[in-house]
Amino acid sequence: MPELPEVETVRRGLTPTMEGALLVRAELRRPDLRFPFPADFATLVSGKRIVSLGRRAKYLLIDLEGGDVIIAHLGMSGSFRVEDGPLSEAPGDFHHPRGKSEKHDHVVFHLEGAKGPARVIYNDPRRFGFMDLARREVLSNHAFFRELGEEPTGNVLDAAYLAARFAGKAQPLKSALLDQKNIAGLGNIYVCEALWRSGLSPLRAAGTLVDTKGKPKAALMLLTEAIRAVIADAIAAGGSSLRDHIQTDGTLGYFQHSFSVYDREGEPCRTPGCGGTVARAVQAGRSSFYCPKCQK
Numbered sequence: 001m002p003e004l005p006e007v008e009t010v011r012r013g014l015t016p017t018m019e020g021a022l023l024v025r026a027e028l029r030r031p032d033l034r035f036p037f038p039a040d041f042a043t044l045v046s047g048k049r050i051v052s053l054g055r056r057a058k059y060l061l062i063d064l065e066g067g068d069v070i071i072a073h074l075g076m077s078g079s080f081r082v083e084d085g086p087l088s089e090a091p092g093d094f095h096h097p098r099g100k101s102e103k104h105d106h107v108v109f110h111l112e113g114a115k116g117p118a119r120v121i122y123n124d125p126r127r128f129g130f131m132d133l134a135r136r137e138v139l140s141n142h143a144f145f146r147e148l149g150e151e152p153t154g155n156v157l158d159a160a161y162l163a164a165r166f167a168g169k170a171q172p173l174k175s176a177l178l179d180q181k182n183i184a185g186l187g188n189i190y191v192c193e194a195l196w197r198s199g200l201s202p203l204r205a206a207g208t209l210v211d212t213k214g215k216p217k218a219a220l221m222l223l224t225e226a227i228r229a230v231i232a233d234a235i236a237a238g239g240s241s242l243r244d245h246i247q248t249d250g251t252l253g254y255f256q257h258s259f260s261v262y263d264r265e266g267e268p269c270r271t272p273g274c275g276g277t278v279a280r281a282v283q284a285g286r287s288s289f290y291c292p293k294c295q296k
Contacts, residue, residue, distance in 0.1 A: 027109075029105065147180070163215060174191055198225075
């Protein structure tokens with residue numbers, strides 16, 4: 001599943017085409033994705049100008065004039081691509097190369113922007129993604145968002161914040177970090193990488209990073225910085241592009257070439273002087289990759 005850096009990459013890729021453009025028409029080529037589209041979805045969003053593109057956790061937020069917000073989730077295999085040119089242009093003449101079969105194009109946003117007509121196409125072979133519509137003024141109380149924790153990209157995520165959530169918990173550190181109520185949008189890949197960078201085992205109890213007074217230990221401070229750094233590095237590299245993820249221009253991101261432990265079971269640990277071997281453990285149905293020698 002695309003993680004936060006991938007969704008942020010998509011947001012940044014779509015922004016030049018979508019922000020300020022008129023959404024002339026929303027074309028739905030099926031009645032549902034993972035869930036049915038909201039009633040009258042195409043009618044409600046068509047004819048509205050796009051005010052801005054945002055992101056919350058792994059959700060893309062498309063703000064429309066009048067206060068409606070399109071909530072889009074990429075699921076396992078969803079991606080967007082941009083086609084420029086006249087709206088009547090036959091499919092196949094693309095400004096950006098496609099990375100998906102046209103038969104899986106399920107939603108087409110027909111736009112009119114400063115540079116002329118364009119189409120933003122949502123493609124999803126597995127149809128695990130979805131779109132919803134909500135009012136901006138009640139978005140924070142929407143079922144998708146009301147229990148989400150802080151973003152790993154902002155200054156609010158600090159060691160004290162995590163200490164308040166980890167104190168006294170015997171829950172494995174990996175599971176605590178994946179809990180979206182603690183950190184919004186942090187997924188399996190980047191948890192593994194952040195734990196390696198901070199020298200912490202995914203198996204240790206989250207509460208061991210907090211002292212008896214509820215204050216963060218040095219290890220938790222290091223972990224917090226590692227989380228923010230690995231997310232920033234991945235965004236800068238354009239995401240990970242594992243399996244189905246693709247950027248809006250059809251190209252792939254390259255952060256996967258920088259993975260230090262993720263999907264490297266049996267390979268040497270990259271910590272200088274460690275000499276250990278990357279291992280894999282299954283926690284709550286997900287693979288944790290780590291070095292048992294230097295991650296404690």
